[in-house]
Amino acid sequence: MWNRKKSNFLLITEIFFSFLVLFGVMSLVIYNYLNYTKPLGYDYENVWHISLRPNSDSTAQNRLVQEQLLQRIRGFQQVEAASYSNSNVPFAFSQMGMSLSYGNAKDVQTNAFDAQDDLKDVLRLQVREGRWFGPQDDASTHKPVVINGMLKQKLFGEEDALGKLIPVDDSTHYKVVGVMDYYRAYSEYDADAPAYFSRINLQENNNHLWGSLLLRVKPGTGVAFEEKMMKELSGIAKDWTMEVATLETMRQSKVRLTLVPMIALGLVCGFLIFNVALGLFGVLWYNINKRTSEIGLRRAMGATAGQIYKQFLGEILVVTTFGLLLGCFFAGQFPLLGVFELSPEVYVTAILIAVALIYILVISCALYPSRQAAAIHPATALHEE
């Protein structure tokens, strides 16, 4: 087989590129899957999001309306808790970021969220160390923040984070009052990125209007209440634009955004692999037809049908192994160089799965032609040349 350099080279090239495509798709799938299996850090069920846009420029009037809206919402029996927030609520398309530094940890890109004290109850956030915001923070010199585990690790490593002051500018510091395990706001398929919450104090932030309101409703609360609530809220905020959506609906939109390209890519990859399989099958079939006389000769020289079968299967497996070794060499650079900053676990798993899939594909394509080769009658094969 070593002397059939040209046809082996073509097969090796085909397998090499198939492997790379599979490796790419598998890396994406595994990356998303591993993220999906991690906790979000909050409970989105029965949580509604109201986006708020005042249409007048009167800040004082708008602030008053903002407070009235919150009071009214909290007054509904069906609402368990409500909190203002920036527009980057869970599953929103809006994001806000900050670059934080502490000691040797420089410029850690961090997702920034603003929350009232009640957000803990709205999203059922679990604080692992320290506490969530509360009235005791009203008199705090430094702005209190609750950080997630990833930010703690990036800024403080193994050190205790509670009470630490994170510089924001020359005169402002964030004081860490609590640490929560996870907070992955944007999508179930997003990586666990550094994040922190800073406290909204409506009395303190006099000139700020908050674009989003999150509320937890009692289970089973439906459209009828939504209509009633929106009608009443429209009565309070007459010239405001308000839209309501459940976090579940927003989650589904985000899921589609991730899954649709992944499925499309999977289909393209599947089509490609199908073509590769057809190509492989054709090449193997052609090789066997071309080598009928050799098969007859080998049988005459003492090869059993089983040995012919193993020979053809073995040859394609050896060629495949060469293609895969070349592919693994290139794919191996991804975890070594930390490409796209993905965990090596993603790449290594993708390599292993792609290798297994290519072997399965090749064996599936080679089984039938090899069996046919083994079944060739030696006398007929020798007569054919």
Place this chain on the structure above:
Amino acid sequence: MITLKNIEKVYQTKSIETVALQNVNLTVPQGEFLSIMGPSGCGKSTLLNIMGLLDVPSSGTVEIGGKLITSYKDKELAHLRNEKIGFVFQSYHLIQDLSVLDNVELPLLYRPHVSAADRRKRAQVALEKVGLSSRTGHYPSQLSGGQRQRVAIARALIGMPEIILADEPTGNLDSVMGEEIMQILLDLNRQEFTTIVMVTHDEQMAQKTERLVRFFDGQQVSDAKLYDFQKA
């Protein structure tokens, strides 16, 4: 020794039944050089395939070295072919991708107990016997017809078989090359006591063998002893 008893070979398609061999009874003693002649389509190659265990008769029995092989399974037949029989074909049947040395080694690949070094050594010895020791690295396409046939003979004798079956070994060669190949086969038979069964169309070549059997329409029509090499 090869013994064929009441051999019949019938090729059957949906509509046609072709009788290739009919009532063939033939014994080839150990060390004999037998030639088989007959017009095209008379069943010579079919007979050789049956003797070489490449094909099975429709009825009748085949014995090799006194062992009845009718009930042998594929694995046993392959083992017997490898150990006892060497083949030489009219069209050489060399593998084009393999060097001369690799082609000659081929039968020993199916003997697991023979090491790679031993295979190489024995292939070189076999090539020396046919006068081709200087061409070991060449490929079949780089050789003349006569040289290719000599490679095929080296391949047939590397496993030291008791029997060599040659199907028109000089059929594709000119008379000079044909003579050379015939001489190699005669030497093999006389010096190493190898049983040779040769199918040929060439009367002159056949007359050099010990015994000549003629076939016509699948039947054995004559059997003549020409020489006794052992006594000569």
